[in-house]
Amino acid sequence: MLIVQKYGGTSVADVERMKNVAKRAVATRKKGDSVVVVVSAMAGETDRLIALAAEITDNPDSREMDMIMSSGERVSSALTALAIRDFGEKSLSFTGRQVGIETDASHTKARIKKITAERLKKALKAGYIPVVAGFQGIGPKDEVTTLGRGGSDTSAVAIAAAIGADRCEIYTDVDGVYTTDPNVVPGARKLDKISYDEMLEMASLGAKVLQTRSVEFAKKYNVPVLVRSSFNNNPGTLVTKEDKNMEKVSVAGIAYDKNQAKITVVNVPDKPGIAAELFRGLAKANINVDMIVQNISSDGKRADISFTIPKTDSQKTMKVTRKIAKKLDAEKVDLLDNISKVSIIGVGMRSHSGVASKMFDTFAAHGINIMMISTSEIKVSCVVDAMYTELAVRVLHDAFELETEAK
Amino acid sequence: MLIVQKYGGTSVADVERMKNVAKRAVATRKKGDSVVVVVSAMAGETDRLIALAAEITDNPDSREMDMIMSSGERVSSALTALAIRDFGEKSLSFTGRQVGIETDASHTKARIKKITAERLKKALKAGYIPVVAGFQGIGPKDEVTTLGRGGSDTSAVAIAAAIGADRCEIYTDVDGVYTTDPNVVPGARKLDKISYDEMLEMASLGAKVLQTRSVEFAKKYNVPVLVRSSFNNNPGTLVTKEDKNMEKVSVAGIAYDKNQAKITVVNVPDKPGIAAELFRGLAKANINVDMIVQNISSDGKRADISFTIPKTDSQKTMKVTRKIAKKLDAEKVDLLDNISKVSIIGVGMRSHSGVASKMFDTFAAHGINIMMISTSEIKVSCVVDAMYTELAVRVLHDAFELETEAK
Numbered sequence: 001m002l003i004v005q006k007y008g009g010t011s012v013a014d015v016e017r018m019k020n021v022a023k024r025a026v027a028t029r030k031k032g033d034s035v036v037v038v039v040s041a042m043a044g045e046t047d048r049l050i051a052l053a054a055e056i057t058d059n060p061d062s063r064e065m066d067m068i069m070s071s072g073e074r075v076s077s078a079l080t081a082l083a084i085r086d087f088g089e090k091s092l093s094f095t096g097r098q099v100g101i102e103t104d105a106s107h108t109k110a111r112i113k114k115i116t117a118e119r120l121k122k123a124l125k126a127g128y129i130p131v132v133a134g135f136q137g138i139g140p141k142d143e144v145t146t147l148g149r150g151g152s153d154t155s156a157v158a159i160a161a162a163i164g165a166d167r168c169e170i171y172t173d174v175d176g177v178y179t180t181d182p183n184v185v186p187g188a189r190k191l192d193k194i195s196y197d198e199m200l201e202m203a204s205l206g207a208k209v210l211q212t213r214s215v216e217f218a219k220k221y222n223v224p225v226l227v228r229s230s231f232n233n234n235p236g237t238l239v240t241k242e243d244k245n246m247e248k249v250s251v252a253g254i255a256y257d258k259n260q261a262k263i264t265v266v267n268v269p270d271k272p273g274i275a276a277e278l279f280r281g282l283a284k285a286n287i288n289v290d291m292i293v294q295n296i297s298s299d300g301k302r303a304d305i306s307f308t309i310p311k312t313d314s315q316k317t318m319k320v321t322r323k324i325a326k327k328l329d330a331e332k333v334d335l336l337d338n339i340s341k342v343s344i345i346g347v348g349m350r351s352h353s354g355v356a357s358k359m360f361d362t363f364a365a366h367g368i369n370i371m372m373i374s375t376s377e378i379k380v381s382c383v384v385d386a387m388y389t390e391l392a393v394r395v396l397h398d399a400f401e402l403e404t405e406a407k
Numbered sequence: 408m409l410i411v412q413k414y415g416g417t418s419v420a421d422v423e424r425m426k427n428v429a430k431r432a433v434a435t436r437k438k439g440d441s442v443v444v445v446v447s448a449m450a451g452e453t454d455r456l457i458a459l460a461a462e463i464t465d466n467p468d469s470r471e472m473d474m475i476m477s478s479g480e481r482v483s484s485a486l487t488a489l490a491i492r493d494f495g496e497k498s499l500s501f502t503g504r505q506v507g508i509e510t511d512a513s514h515t516k517a518r519i520k521k522i523t524a525e526r527l528k529k530a531l532k533a534g535y536i537p538v539v540a541g542f543q544g545i546g547p548k549d550e551v552t553t554l555g556r557g558g559s560d561t562s563a564v565a566i567a568a569a570i571g572a573d574r575c576e577i578y579t580d581v582d583g584v585y586t587t588d589p590n591v592v593p594g595a596r597k598l599d600k601i602s603y604d605e606m607l608e609m610a611s612l613g614a615k616v617l618q619t620r621s622v623e624f625a626k627k628y629n630v631p632v633l634v635r636s637s638f639n640n641n642p643g644t645l646v647t648k649e650d651k652n653m654e655k656v657s658v659a660g661i662a663y664d665k666n667q668a669k670i671t672v673v674n675v676p677d678k679p680g681i682a683a684e685l686f687r688g689l690a691k692a693n694i695n696v697d698m699i700v701q702n703i704s705s706d707g708k709r710a711d712i713s714f715t716i717p718k719t720d721s722q723k724t725m726k727v728t729r730k731i732a733k734k735l736d737a738e739k740v741d742l743l744d745n746i747s748k749v750s751i752i753g754v755g756m757r758s759h760s761g762v763a764s765k766m767f768d769t770f771a772a773h774g775i776n777i778m779m780i781s782t783s784e785i786k787v788s789c790v791v792d793a794m795y796t797e798l799a800v801r802v803l804h805d806a807f808e809l810e811t812e813a814k
Contacts, residue, residue: 015462049482055422056486057493064492067485067500071478075456078474079463085471086464093474098549142505 001033001166002124006134006156009043010173011230012076015083021171021230022083025129029089034124036163037131038156039080041072062107066136066146069108070096073133073152081131090128094119096136096144101155103137103145110137110145111213112154115162124163132159150211157214161221168223170210171230176237177202177209179402180254184393187403191252192235195242198252199225201345201379206257215239242347250352251344251400256393258340258386260290261311262371263321267331270296270303274328278305281324287317290341291374291383308372308383311337339371340389343381344396356380362399368392408440408573409531413541413563416450417580418637419483422490428578428637429490432536436496441531443570444538445563446487448479469514473543473553476515477503480540480559488538497535501526503543503551508562510544510552517544517552518620519561522569531570539566557618564621568628575630577617578637583644584609584616586809587661591800594810598659599642602649605659606632608752608786613664622646649754657759658751658807663800665747665793667697668718669778670728674738677703677710681735685712688731694724697748698781698790715779715790718744746778747796750788751803763787769806775799 005028007021021037028035049068053060077093084091100116123130134152139145147154153170160168174182175190177199182188194202196219203212209227218225218239228236246252268274275294282289290308297303309317314337325333349355359380363370368391372383384392397403412435414428428444435442456475460467484500491498507523530537541559546552554561560577567575581589582597584606589595601609603626610619616634625632625646635643653659675681682701689696697715704710716724721744732740756762766787770777775798779790791799804810 015459018463052422052482052486053489056425056489059493060489061492064485064489064500067502068482071481074478074481075459075475078471079459082460082463082467082471085468086466093471095474095551144502 002163003028003033004036004038004156004160004163004165004168005171006038006152006168007040007171007230008152008173009040009045011171012039012080013043015079017230018076018080018083021080022087024230025084026087026089029129035129036120036124036159036165037080037084037129038134038152038159039073039076039131040134040152042076045072045075063143066107066144069146070133070136070144073135077131077133084129084131090126091131092123092128093131093133095133096155097138099132099159101137101158103139103147105139105141105143105145107139107143107145109148110139112137112147112158115158117159117162120159120163147213148211150214153211153214154217157217157223157225160223161217165223167226168218169226169228171228172209173229173231174209175229175232175234176227177207177239178253180393180397181207181256184256184390185397188397189403191237193238193240193246194252195246195347196239197242197378198246198345198347199239201343201376202253202255205255205341205343205345205379205381207253207255210239247348247351250346250348250355251402252346252348254393254396254402255343255345256340256389258389259311260308260339260341260383261314261335261337262306262308262339262383263317264304264306264334264336265321265325265328265330266304266334267302268305268325268328270301274303275305277328278321278324282317282320285316285320287313287320291372291381293372306372308339308341338386339383340386341381341383342389342392342396343379344400345379347378349378358399359396362395363392366391366395409570410435410440411443411445411563411567411572411575412578413445413559413575414447414578414637415559415580416447416452418578419446419487420450422486424637425483425487426490428487429494431637432491433494433496436536442536443527443531443566443572444487444491444536445541445559445566446480446483446538447541447559449483452479452482470550473514473551476553477540477543477551480542484538484540491536491538497533498538499530499535500538500540502540503562504545506539506566508544508565510546510554512546512548512550512552514546514550514552516555517546519544519554519565522565524566524569527566527570554620555618557621560618560621561624564624564630564632567630568624572630574633575625576633576635578635579616580636580638581616582636582639582641583634584614584646585660587800587804588614588663591663591797592804595804596810598644600645600647600653601659602653602754603646604649604785605653605752605754606646608750608783609660609662612662612748612750612752612786612788614660614662617646654755654758657753657755657762658809659753659755661749661751661800661803661809663747663749663796665796666718667715667746667748667790668721668742668744669713669715669746669790670724671711671713671741671743672728672732672735672737673711673741674709675712675732675735677708681710682712684735685728685731689724689727692723692727694720694727698779698788700779713779715746715748745793746790747793748788748790749796749799749803750786751807752786754785756785765806766803769802770799773798773802
């Protein structure tokens with residue numbers, strides 16, 4: 001088998017842990033598999049570098065930030081290669097550029113366009129355990145780029161796709177993907193398997209196990225991804241293509257996201273095109289709008305338009321929205337930022353009816369008011385007051401019987 | 408003018424100092440000059456990285472070490488570029504590879520073969536202050552290489568040569584080049600000017616102001632190098648081609664090196680070729696032999712061969728030497744490692760006679776025994792007992808009247 005193993009920052013946080021990573025890679029090799037290791041920077045290193053830059057300027061240039069941040073993975077990859085050599089296997093570290101991870105030019109959040117992986121294939125053929133610096137690539141003008149927080153996951157899956165690996169193993173500090181955050185629900189159950197689509201929803205709805213784009217890659221190239229802990233030998237969670245078994249369960253997991261804010265443009269004259277004008281303006285300012293609700297007054301002449309955004313973008317969004325609201329002749333713009341989004345996810349929803357109403361009923365039974373709702377084929381999200389977040393997650397976990405092996 | 412400014416590790420040791428570096432570069436630019444900045448890693452960073460690797464293995468692969476060590480300069484160059492931008496000038500950081508610093512394949516001590524500097528020239532033309540990561544280059548097989556301790560000096564001078572700079576300024580934590588180590592002789596005088604050849608001898612004989620190879624580059628391409636402090640505006644020392652004035656002084660400076668050991672192969676049968684065999688063997692083992700003395704016994708049948716090496720190579724050298732000595736049928740091999748080398752340097756020696764004998768007389772008058780002597784056109788070196796090092800430097804400094812402006 002050809003296996004890509006990705007180790008996150010906590011798994012290479014210090015020299016002892018790096019040696020454990022090396023040991024695991026070497027053990028896999030000795031079993032007869034070929035292994036490519038992908039590493040993140042040592043835990044805390046990227047933050048340390050960002051803090052240094054923040055001391056220098058409030059407005060750091062993103063090209064320079066990429067040069068700075070990418071250095072963490074260079075160091076951890078070379079150190080890991082040294083550790084593997086010390087265990088007697090051949091190893092070589094590679095930067096993103098050296099394995100040909102070509103990205104677009106969007107510094108600090110570049111997208112992978114192509115991976116040539118020539119040196120990687122050659123090294124594998126020659127019996128090496130290559131160690132690739134995650135999180136980084138090379139832009140169209142020979143500039144160093146980085147792939148955004150969690151980008152090493154995407155490096156790993158993309159490399160697995162490029163070299164036709166049988167599996168991509170993502171090593172982290174948790175045992176796998178859980179039905180929900182075990183910090184909120186101690187009885188949360190580890191999932192043995194989850195579909196790409198479910199994982200995509202989980203990731204984009206706030207579960208922090210995998211970077212969303214890594215799952216998109218895995219789905220697109222059909223790379224089985226195994227999420228597991230680097231601190232034990234538990235089997236982990238396999239992220240894979242949908243199978244019949246998965247559909248038997250109506251809800252696979254519950255996610256929540258507290259980084260939410262709701263902005264309401266109050267009392268806009270309801271003319272055709274107002275929503276278009278508002279959201280065109282927000283898109284131009286690179287603001288990621290999530291849910292949208294429009295209420296029209298009973299006389300049909302005025303409307304309130306509400307939308308949610310990441311809370312961290314609140315100030316910037318308010319500025320842009322106020323400008324547009326003025327042009328639209330709205331009364332005012334309100335910001336509500338003590339909210340959170342709670343979501344249920346499951347491919348089983350497609351065949352199980354009544355899932356959404358069960359969610360609403362559960363909330364009602366516990367006095368949790370729903371402010372906004374959005375649905376897709378395999379998820380239902382509700383915006384609720386932030387103070388109800390944990391309660392909402394717990395009662396849903398109970399209601400959908402996620403704690404027990406629900407088959 | 409086109410000026411290359413190189414800042415050492417202590418000059419970019421923290422964010423405040425980096426801002427000072429930026430301020431200086433910006434001030435130079437505002438005066439109408441074009442500036443290229445070359446930086447070392449933040450002081451202590453390279454040692455921190457080496458220590459990490461040492462925790463992993465006693466025998467780190469040099470290719471991986473280069474990957475690890477080169478990251479320090481990447482970070483400091485990008486941070487410095489951010490600081491320059493924050494002062495309102497355009498700036499871009501570049502890695503060794505990005506400015507085309509091509510080296511040979513000798514990891515951790517690579518030699519620069521060529522600098523294309525295309526992106527550098529383009530950036531200068533467009534009004535940027537480029538900040539280049541020192542100490543690093545790119546080897547023939549696209550591998551990251553480093554230039555050895557002090558290699559950023561060489562980066563700077565080589566870049567200055569490549570872009571035809573009018574001057575290379577080396578900023579450090581001292582005011583310039585002194586007649587000798589001010590820690591040993593408080594009255595040591597800062598030199599206004601020193602010739603390339605003198606500086607070369609100073610550097611290779613233990614003065615730590617500039618990397619020897621940087622001076623070789625400066626001499627080869629006739630780049631004026633100004634050594635000065637980044638903490639004040641003192642004028643510094645200009646390293647330049649020899650002029651008449653320099654020859655007026657017999658001795659320009661005094662250097663000492665405590666990293667010395669002497670090995671003696673005792674009682675070798677004196678046959679033709681024994682020295683050749685010994686030193687061929689040492690060269691093969693990559694041992695850098697400095698001085699050599701051969702004493703032949705009065706009957707002409709046996710000889711003692713002594714040579715000096717860096718003390719840090721003692722154990723390795725003894726091992727190799729013992730093996731060869733056995734083959735040569737020598738009686739034994741002795742190691743003496745409490746010695747040091749004290750040297751006087753000056754292009755004036757060419758025209759001033761009696762300089763060497765004045766050195767020997769001075770030593771004799773102070774009871775300092777000379778163990779070995781080696782001379783070149785512009786220097787005399789003596790090996791003495793290590794405990795006399797400071798005394799030897801002080802009495803020579805007095806004897807050659809270096810404290811006063813000797814013209």
